[in-house]
Amino acid sequence: MSQPLMTLRQTMARHATGLQTETPVPGLVLFHSVGQTLPMESVYRPRLCMIVQGSKQVRLGTRVFTYDTRKYLIATVDLPVTSCVTQASADMPYLSLSLDLDPAEVAALLLGAPPVATDARMSPGLAVSALTDDLLCPMARLVNLLDRTGDIPVLAPLIKREILYRLLQGEQGGQLRQIALAGSHLSQVSGAIAWIRQHYAQAFDVDTLARQTGMSTPSFYRHFRAVTMMSPLQYRTRIRLHEARRRMVSVGEDAARAGFAVGYESPSQFSRDYRRLFGVPPARDVAALRATLRAMPQRQQAG
Template structure:
């Protein structure tokens, strides 16, 4: 409890308002919310999420994950999720840190400490595990450096390396090895995801995507769905719809323009897909989100 309290106090000192903000520490974001938030679409990149106070609920396809200060969340690939903060208040805000995983350092640690090659089976690309005292201690020491910024260049890489070491030898060791091993199925799926993100507004074939990932079409479909819970084309649709939703809210685009911008040729198909995923017509949903201060906190 003392460590989580200190983590909360540091976040509170360096993030005085609700939001998700990068800080002076490389690859680290600070997150604060004084209100619960509705379920909103968001994309988790490969990262560690460590809650100091409060509770969050995320959904990946049909899978649900609820975590607080007793558990950490690891995402192994870019995943389109629904996220909501379910425990937060003015008196006890939700505090969390997110650390993007440095795959280069993770690979070095795997080689240096003989953890072996990863297995070839694929599992969902998100997982929860119990926070250990060693992991929490390292996280607190990393954030303490925000109070002594001159120490960050020399000491932050060392503490970040320790955090990755703890993950590599913790409950999610297998997932960490998947991430670190360039030849694992997870790494191949990750390459496919990166390619889709770069080309989501363009038409493409599964055969082309499989070549980019270095897999057969059948193997890609099997492992892609195991990791993301979506087929590659369903994943692309999610990315398109989430980006369309974002630009309708932030740039005030109309539905037809937003649909064309993300790759839809038919406004009616865009509207049908949008209602199916988000439960409301595009412009009605965008107007609701503009009026909701919790939109950016998903």
């Protein structure tokens, strides 16, 4: 085990006390689990994910990405994914972190960097690459700031800048550059994704959305699917179902009310789509999620 990884593991073991721990470092979140988890649906925003103990599997459309302490995962746009912890135990709990990626910070860093030729071909907005000490070392220093919170305002921005630089120099550097470049296909797809996430309850025409991005309909559809592994309408359906699930669990709405609120006109169609994505009918799924949430404090104490 490398020294940076050992340092990260020791520091995170002290600070990752719950299933998910927000930290004083802006954009840095720690995760902890004492066992394997069932597949869960969520939306990944642009972020760097790193595992320091255990392993995880993330599904985007038909693609499955598996990573552990030897790899890192990067998301460059908002993506609805299914993920689960695949290796964890009480003796060796799953420990991981995520760090938000800000396109503005990437753009600012690029201003002072020499131009680099990038591959114009579109890739999925989710990727896994080999993890090296060049990236581990600054990440370990960033997490170590949790032991010296007074240093965070000054040192965290500098260390995050180094992390971004290492990512830009790495295998996914070309894809990361695209999120900061106005007019790039990834930037255009990201704009369309932001529009769909804001207007998911509305009907929309793909031709109109393509024109808003400045692309022809065939080009927009091709690039959108290359990045998200799904069509624009499939993406909207995923976002609708995620929001409906949140409303039922957090707000207490029933399935019919939640379905109408997110844009469905037919309760039966909502139930069919919901079961297709989550595997069970809405009422059963929500009951199971609420039971899991009620048991969460005990799980956290066990970790």
